[in-house]
Each structure stands twice: as C-alpha cells, then as structure tokens.
Amino acid sequence: KNEVEQSPQNLTAQEGEFITINCSYSVGISALHWLQQHPGGGIVSLFMLSSGKKKHGRLIATINIQEKHSSLHITASHPRDSAVYICAVWDTGNQFYFGTGTSLTVIP
Amino acid sequence: NAGVTQTPKFQVLKTGQSMTLQCAQDMNHEYMSWYRQDPGMGLRLIHYSVGAGITDQGEVPNGYNVSRSTTEDFPLRLLSAAPSQTSVYFCASSYSGSLVTQYFGPGTRLLVL
Numbered sequence A: 001k002n003e004v005e006q007s008p009q010n011l012t013a014q015e016g017e018f019i020t021i022n023c024s025y026s027v028g029i030s031a032l033h034w035l036q037q038h039p040g041g042g043i044v045s046l047f048m049l050s051s052g053k054k055k056h057g058r059l060i061a062t063i064n065i066q067e068k069h070s071s072l073h074i075t076a077s078h079p080r081d082s083a084v085y086i087c088a089v090w091d092t093g094n095q096f097y098f099g100t101g102t103s104l105t106v107i108p
Numbered sequence B: 001n002a003g004v005t006q007t008p009k010f011q012v013l014k015t016g017q018s019m020t021l022q023c024a025q026d027m028n029h030e031y032m033s034w035y036r037q038d039p040g041m042g043l044r045l046i047h048y049s050v051g052a053g054i055t056d057q058g059e060v061p062n063g064y065n066v067s068r069s070t071t072e073d074f075p076l077r078l079l080s081a082a083p084s085q086t087s088v089y090f091c092a093s094s095y096s097g098s099l100v101t102q103y104f105g106p107g108t109r110l111l112v113l
Helices: none
Strands: A004-007 A010-014 A019-025 A029-037 A043-049 A052-056 A059-064 A069-074 A083-091 A096-098 A102-107 B004-007 B010-013 B019-025 B031-038 B042-051 B054-057 B064-066 B076-078 B087-094 B108-112
Touching: A004 A083, A010 A019, A019 A029, A019 A083, A019 A102, A029 A069, A043 A052, A043 A059, A043 A069, A069 A083, A083 B042, A096 B031, A096 B042, B004 B087, B010 B019, B019 B031, B019 B087, B042 B064
Parallel strands: A010 A102, B010 B108
Antiparallel strands: A004 A019, A019 A069, A029 A043, A029 A083, A052 A059, A059 A069, A083 A096, A083 A102, B004 B019, B019 B076, B031 B042, B031 B087, B042 B054, B064 B076, B087 B108
16 A cells, blocks of 8 residues: 555656646655655755645645645756655654655756 | 765675664764665655664564664664565654654665575
8 A cells, every 4th residue: 555645757847847746645644745866866855844835945845634635846947856756744653654756857 | 964874885695694784873863764765666664763772663674673772873784685675775864753854864775686
C-alpha cells in the first residue's frame, strides 16, 4: 500500500512555465514535507507545513488537511529547477512516509 | 559544521558478508534515521532513534541492526548481506518534532552480489 501518492511521475516543462506537483496521502499526519533530490543524489528540505501555504522565492507549497492533499508550485521555472521532488508525511508515530517522487526536467 | 556525513560512499559485498554503514552528525540533533531508496519505491524508513540509547524499527527493519550510544553517531549494521539489500542508503537527522528541517547525508550506494 502507498500512504503517499504523487503526480505526475515525470514532468517536462519549458523554461518560464508554471509547474504544479501534487501529493495525496492516506494517513493521519503531523506535518508534510517537500524535498528536492538533485541529479547527483543529494536530498535537501524545501518546505515543512501543517496548514495553509508557504512561499520561498519562486516555490510555493500548499496543504489542505481536510482533503489530505498538498501541492508544490514553481513559478517561472528554470533549468536549475530540474530535479526529483519528493513529498513526505510525518505521521503521528515519529515516522516518515515518502512518495515515489516527481522527476522534473525544465528545458531552456 | 560538516552536517550529516556517511561512509563509505560506495560498497560491494558478497552475499552473507556483514558490514556497518556509518552516519554522524555534528548539529546535536536528537532524531536520526536510516532510509533505503530503491527505484520506483521512494525512500523507506529502516530504523530511527529519538535520542542516545533509544532506537525503534521503521517500515523495513529486517536484516538490519542499529545502535545509538552517542548523540552524534547512528551506525547501521547489515548482519548477513543479501542481494535484496542492494540499494542506496540515506541517513538523516533533525531536532525533535515534525515541523523541523531534515538534514540528509550524501548516501551510500551498496551492491550485494
């Protein structure tokens, strides 16, 4: 069973396009995290949120607790945004569950 | 700060061999965890620790042991390696709580023949 589902699995965009990645989850959570995995394999944390919306530069993350759904938006996409974006939920028992990731390629 | 370090970066084992994957952090984080990443499956939690002397099992603990004798170190031991343990292993650390930044190590790529 997959506690966390992401869509799409793969995404190709032209530079400048607005991008949306979706995450749905089925378990009770304390928080939801968005992570970025670079082509070299390193993983960095982008957002942590339990309600509402957060914004860092061109990235925006939203969460709807009632609908168990989160979205990650990238405005004015750039080739350096090419990476795998991973949604992860922190359940009520100190454990993370991860989506399989969305592979984003931004073409100049 | 070095952050989260992992050694080795790459390892080849034969079936049945044992080894320890090292993980260390210098941020005084209480929470440390080990994950494996397999194609098409995402990251899965193997073991985690909420502080020195405290460990617990994650989603896929079989075949792995951990210990947490200090705040800084959280080694992962493979008792008898199997080809199914071929994977990329990530260690992560954070302060306690769900709304805190997770810091990941660079990963260890393990191949079991």
